[in-house]
Amino acid sequence: MHIPDTSAGASKEFIVFRLGAMEFAIDIMAVREIRGWTPATALPHAPSFVRGVINLRGAVLPIVDLAERLGFDPIELSARRVVIVVQIGARLVGLLVDAVSDILSQPHETIQPIPDVASEVVKLYVQGVFAFEDRMIGLIRLEHLAPPSLGEAA
Amino acid sequence: MDPMETIRQTFFQECEEQLNETETGLLALEIGEADSETVNAVFRAVHSIKGGAGAFKYERLVRFAHVFETALDGLRNGRLEASPSAMKTMLRSADLLADLVREARGDAAVDDARLEALRDELGRLAEEPGEPATQAADSFGFQPLTLSLGDLAPETPPSQGWRIVFRPAPDLYRRGNEPARILRELAELGDMRVTCDASALPLLDAFDPGGAYLAWSIDLTSAAPREKVEDAFDFVIDDCELRVAPLAPAPDAEAANADGLEFTPLSIDLPMIDAPTAPQAAASPPPTERKVETVRAEATVSQTIRVDLERVDRLANLVGELVINQAMLSQSIVEAALPRASKAFDDLTALEQLTREIQEGIMAIRAQPVKPLFQRMTRIVREVADATGKMVRLKTEGEATEVDRTVFEKLADPLTHLIRNAVDHGLETPDERAAAGKPEHGEVRLTAAHRSGRIVIDVSDDGKGIDRARVKAKAVEKDLIAADAQLSNTEIDNLLFLPGFSTAAAVSDISGRGVGMDVVKSSIQSLGGRISVSSRPGLGSTFSLSLPLTLAVLDGMVVKVAEQTLVAPLTTIVETLRPKARDVHRLGVDQRVLADRGVFVPLIDVGIEMGFRTTPADPLSGVVIIVEGDGGARCALMVDSILDQRQVVIKSLETNYQQVQGVAAATILGDGRVALILDIDAFVAVTHSQPPLAAVS
Amino acid sequence: MSMTILTVDDSRTMRDMLNLALSEAGYRVVHAIDGEHGLEVLRAEKPDIVITDINMPRLDGYGFIEAVRDDPGFRNLPILVLTTENAPDKKERARKAGATGWIVKPFNAEKLVSVVRRVAA
Numbered sequence: 001m002h003i004p005d006t007s008a009g010a011s012k013e014f015i016v017f018r019l020g021a022m023e024f025a026i027d028i029m030a031v032r033e034i035r036g037w038t039p040a041t042a043l044p045h046a047p048s049f050v051r052g053v054i055n056l057r058g059a060v061l062p063i064v065d066l067a068e069r070l071g072f073d074p075i076e077l078s079a080r081r082v083v084i085v086v087q088i089g090a091r092l093v094g095l096l097v098d099a100v101s102d103i104l105s106q107p108h109e110t111i112q113p114i115p116d117v118a119s120e121v122v123k124l125y126v127q128g129v130f131a132f133e134d135r136m137i138g139l140i141r142l143e144h145l146a147p148p149s150l151g152e153a154a
Numbered sequence: 155m156d157p158m159e160t161i162r163q164t165f166f167q168e169c170e171e172q173l174n175e176t177e178t179g180l181l182a183l184e185i186g187e188a189d190s191e192t193v194n195a196v197f198r199a200v201h202s203i204k205g206g207a208g209a210f211k212y213e214r215l216v217r218f219a220h221v222f223e224t225a226l227d228g229l230r231n232g233r234l235e236a237s238p239s240a241m242k243t244m245l246r247s248a249d250l251l252a253d254l255v256r257e258a259r260g261d262a263a264v265d266d267a268r269l270e271a272l273r274d275e276l277g278r279l280a281e282e283p284g285e286p287a288t289q290a291a292d293s294f295g296f297q298p299l300t301l302s303l304g305d306l307a308p309e310t311p312p313s314q315g316w317r318i319v320f321r322p323a324p325d326l327y328r329r330g331n332e333p334a335r336i337l338r339e340l341a342e343l344g345d346m347r348v349t350c351d352a353s354a355l356p357l358l359d360a361f362d363p364g365g366a367y368l369a370w371s372i373d374l375t376s377a378a379p380r381e382k383v384e385d386a387f388d389f390v391i392d393d394c395e396l397r398v399a400p401l402a403p404a405p406d407a408e409a410a411n412a413d414g415l416e417f418t419p420l421s422i423d424l425p426m427i428d429a430p431t432a433p434q435a436a437a438s439p440p441p442t443e444r445k446v447e448t449v450r451a452e453a454t455v456s457q458t459i460r461v462d463l464e465r466v467d468r469l470a471n472l473v474g475e476l477v478i479n480q481a482m483l484s485q486s487i488v489e490a491a492l493p494r495a496s497k498a499f500d501d502l503t504a505l506e507q508l509t510r511e512i513q514e515g516i517m518a519i520r521a522q523p524v525k526p527l528f529q530r531m532t533r534i535v536r537e538v539a540d541a542t543g544k545m546v547r548l549k550t551e552g553e554a555t556e557v558d559r560t561v562f563e564k565l566a567d568p569l570t571h572l573i574r575n576a577v578d579h580g581l582e583t584p585d586e587r588a589a590a591g592k593p594e595h596g597e598v599r600l601t602a603a604h605r606s607g608r609i610v611i612d613v614s615d616d617g618k619g620i621d622r623a624r625v626k627a628k629a630v631e632k633d634l635i636a637a638d639a640q641l642s643n644t645e646i647d648n649l650l651f652l653p654g655f656s657t658a659a660a661v662s663d664i665s666g667r668g669v670g671m672d673v674v675k676s677s678i679q680s681l682g683g684r685i686s687v688s689s690r691p692g693l694g695s696t697f698s699l700s701l702p703l704t705l706a707v708l709d710g711m712v713v714k715v716a717e718q719t720l721v722a723p724l725t726t727i728v729e730t731l732r733p734k735a736r737d738v739h740r741l742g743v744d745q746r747v748l749a750d751r752g753v754f755v756p757l758i759d760v761g762i763e764m765g766f767r768t769t770p771a772d773p774l775s776g777v778v779i780i781v782e783g784d785g786g787a788r789c790a791l792m793v794d795s796i797l798d799q800r801q802v803v804i805k806s807l808e809t810n811y812q813q814v815q816g817v818a819a820a821t822i823l824g825d826g827r828v829a830l831i832l833d834i835d836a837f838v839a840v841t842h843s844q845p846p847l848a849a850v851s
Numbered sequence: 852m853s854m855t856i857l858t859v860d861d862s863r864t865m866r867d868m869l870n871l872a873l874s875e876a877g878y879r880v881v882h883a884i885d886g887e888h889g890l891e892v893l894r895a896e897k898p899d900i901v902i903t904d905i906n907m908p909r910l911d912g913y914g915f916i917e918a919v920r921d922d923p924g925f926r927n928l929p930i931l932v933l934t935t936e937n938a939p940d941k942k943e944r945a946r947k948a949g950a951t952g953w954i955v956k957p958f959n960a961e962k963l964v965s966v967v968r969r970v971a972a
Contacts (some may be wrong), residue, residue, distance in 0.1 A: 044816055046814070052828075055828050058805070158871070206862060330949070388952070389969070
């Protein structure tokens, strides 16, 4: 646990997770809960990164394979995989990731623009990067992950 | 909440009802389908709005309601004739009244000029037959005080007080008044000395219990002004002889005698006045009898209760959860492999029955008739007719049909749009109609009915029908279809629902407003409903909405397709069967039809259609469900097996995701997993946009 | 035991307002929605005072008052009519029908209760 630096004022807390060998982060304020993967019900005519829907205490929650959404290899499903339930606007979406690795606090000014080498898809869904110790962490832009664009080929 | 605030809300609710009543009544009057009670009802409605508005000090509303009411009173007592022009003014006044109510609620502002203009118009209407209405109201001969007050000239408060001589007439008692109560009220103004004149009391055999034999002389020592004293006699002023004179410095009985009233002094003990007087005692029955009747009366008085909507919604959600839990319980019982004869199965059946009854009960609470919604449409018709110079009659049917209140609320906008469209685009101008040999008045029909577990609402007009050549040209122009596309009439009509389609050459202020039929379609779909259109050139068009009865629960058949569990709504299922080889026919490369009692129905491989598998299943290995869409068209759905038949809770896919082709909604089954509910109409629609089957049979 | 007042009015708003003012003043209030209903409730409840509106469906205030007065059991029952300002004709007609007094709308709670006290035994 990292104690937020109160003098910085603009520090935010992030959930850090892994997709393959890479690390990404989501603003903790958007995260509703984190749960283990359970089999989803397939949706017809859905893009392949939509893994289906699950029952989240009575609500129907779509599951997005975030790795596949970013153009990486699909996540191999197992009970060890993690679903991060995030709120985007009025909707709840479950993001399938490999594992949650950290919760950390980061001053806003340390976030840098995404390097130009990244693919267009990555640029669409990653709003910036920041360094933590010797790791590089990408900050996910949530608003583009909500339906209906969620279902569109970006 | 502040009780007055609650009452204020009640007032606005009631206003809506009364505005509807007003409009309905005026419309009936306009077409001559009214009786005297109709006018009375309209008058009462406006009068009630005025009364309530007065209580909340909505001055503009009160003033206009008053002018309106005066004109209606003219209509009621025959001073004013229900001419077409008068009725037009009345209807516009009803619209303005509705807007003023909205203004009072803080939802709108009414233009002063419009208010003035209509107020003048109403005023002129009321005056038309010669006699100004205001004068008519004042011409009733009521004088507040009928007494001659003699030479009691100086109205300055006397230093001493007042001498009051009070002789009740028999009518005073007949109206439930009581001298003792008046004396009690006077006593609050100061010290008083009362003498009773009983000299007029007859002998017992001549005594009339309804007569008035007593008179009082009261010397009131008080600084109260004359009005205050007379005020106590306000209710009885016409039922008595009353004199109020300043008390002479040395009050004595002589002054009264000088007035010609003979008194036999009889002092009255003031405290006695508080004791019940004889007539009232007679009016009150013995307490025991009363108690019994009270109980009975309460049963008849409180027939309705008002409940916060949130509580009902919460209850509806809980029943949803109950249905899911029951499904889970049922699953557990099956998994426990209890013997079929086990009592657990019976108990489960009983529980299911109870759940169903609770569900139906809550549905009934949430249901409300479409009548207010339909009534709102009459105004829309009138406004659009006025703006377009068309003559229109709105006919409504099935107003008592009940819909879930969520449906009710979300139906207003689409319905408004359809009605506007019908008048603006559907109907012709009176000239065009006359030229086409039609009556000048166009007709828009709005009907609601329950049909096979759904609610069907139709909006139809007897106008020119859809101009298909123009619709097609427009669609080509907007790149919605290819220029050489071969489309059936139905397909052309359905182009209207495509996003970005608008037929009006100039987007009119009336139907335009930036919403197209695609918005209407998606709002109906979000209610689990669908919309279809049919049209005949020169005869008119009908837009038909089909909506689920309830948004919460449906009876479904649970089926298995390619390892996926799906639910088909029971109301759509005609039959299930295991097809025989001779009934399955190939039609083209990958299409098949099923002969079902001599009728060919398209056979759909649900697994392929939903993208759950790529190799077609063998129709003979599975089960076929014959389903029927809203329009009555059928198709045969191939599934692997039927698992169960049960009530399922409807969960929206759109809350967190989006609409999915072929899927009406989702549900949660006993194992806690999500299952999709099939959109039968989408399947039927897909198959029926193919070449007509009659060609091959 | 507190006095029972029967209010007869087709407007829910008005019934609610009467109810609020009168119950706060300690009266027990029973309601009826029109004259006909008023007669039913009257016979069942035997109220101490009646307050009635004039314009009502089925049986209006005048008819209601006349019917009450026709019943020997209620000949002396105080009946107040609700009337709007500037309606002396209504007051007069109500009086002819047998009304005891009137309450002018719009009323405030204080005024209402003082008028009720005036006719209350």
